[in-house]
Amino acid sequence: MGELIFIGLGLFDEKDISVNGLEAARECDVLFAEFYTAKLTGTTVGKIENLIGKNITVLDREKMEKQDIIIETASNKKVGVLVAGDPMAATTHLALRLRAKENRIKTRIIHGTSIIASAPALSGLHIYKFGKTASIPYPRENYFPTSPYEILKENLKNELHTLILLDIDEKEEKYMRANEALKLLLEMEKERKEKVVSNKTLVCVLGSVGSKIPKLRAGYLKDLSKEDFGEGLHCLIIPGKLHFMEAEALVELAGAPRGIIEEI
């Protein structure tokens, strides 16, 4: 009997996997991985293979979404699918799980650390005060969605913080930088004109979350959009209403101007 195990790799390097995940991966007959929905910037496929002690077949978007190779292999083998972050955050993986179920293949999920919880935790902002998460895609010809602006507007109205994830273009090896994203937010403001974002908006930039030395900077959009936050994946948090201890955390841990404490 086959089995399909979704194994989360976590956020940054090969050792972000849980001990349960590592043990399960070592027991699999075949390991697949995909890195287009999320990516570990602190390691390589070779290092992950070394830690697990098995070869990994990396699938591109097309093969992953077609699913056939995974379903066929899992029909009579124990198959692990390695995914950065939590292994069930993207619709692709849910679709694969449903198809496995349809084919009477047993499935199991081994969770991984996820940016959804880790970025708020690192920022010092209270995780229970986050609203809906937003994502900023790379603009393409005739495609410049302002849905992140809409989400941000709604969250701010409800005094909630907003986590904003940034696009990954795995094929081109492009990972949206925080300052690109901040400029896109200002462009959305120019288009929508609802006074949601400005140069004076307090923002928090996170880079390489999960690494030994993650980057965490808070300040006004105007200032941070000039900064370079280096390698690794970036994301943004736009704080809503701040509690005193949250403001203190942004000042002490993220270098925000002390004035934000007085503004509360």
Added chain:
Amino acid sequence: MGELIFIGLGLFDEKDISVNGLEAARECDVLFAEFYTAKLTGTTVGKIENLIGKNITVLDREKMEKQDIIIETASNKKVGVLVAGDPMAATTHLALRLRAKENRIKTRIIHGTSIIASAPALSGLHIYKFGKTASIPYPRENYFPTSPYEILKENLKNELHTLILLDIDEKEEKYMRANEALKLLLEMEKERKEKVVSNKTLVCVLGSVGSKIPKLRAGYLKDLSKEDFGEGLHCLIIPGKLHFMEAEALVELAGAPRGIIEEI
């Protein structure tokens, strides 16, 4: 020079810790843990000590919040603080981190799998469609907050899903059961009368998330409030507007009545 490392233990048993977390814990001079903000129901302190190969001093709420013993030890030793879930989800840990910073003690965070991301992932509901998270506390004399009702109402209005965490009373070793929580939601409805919750509300119950055999059941409140979801920590998800694949997931993976697909 001392150091304070916050290490996430993840959700269920001692092997939910990441390889990075395990290695860091093994390098610490002193290990503290607290289990009143969150709890691993699939293991014991002894098993965690065995895996790490070191003794752990478990702190009660009072000692943890006073912080002194941790700060004093970390002033000249490498100290690990083990916390279930992500180690920075509760204000207590942020307060400790700020005090360490004040005392010029270096801090580091090793993230853990968190119910905030894992419960949505397991449910099959799209994580980007969750609004603010709610928590239901045990009612006490003259204390029956309806804030979870308020959060749910707001999320439903915005067509968002709501994750609801349930109270833990570590001293009394009481963990709120899903059916208790469902009854409390109905009581809130009786008090507020804003037609947010009823016996016909579609709910999703999760138990022992992170274990090999997590519990996942979806159905109408009336039916699920009669079921016993066994040992382990429980939480709830009240779905907002469902996408077709989400409804399919609730039917196929969580046993929801097939009618919910037609209702979309």
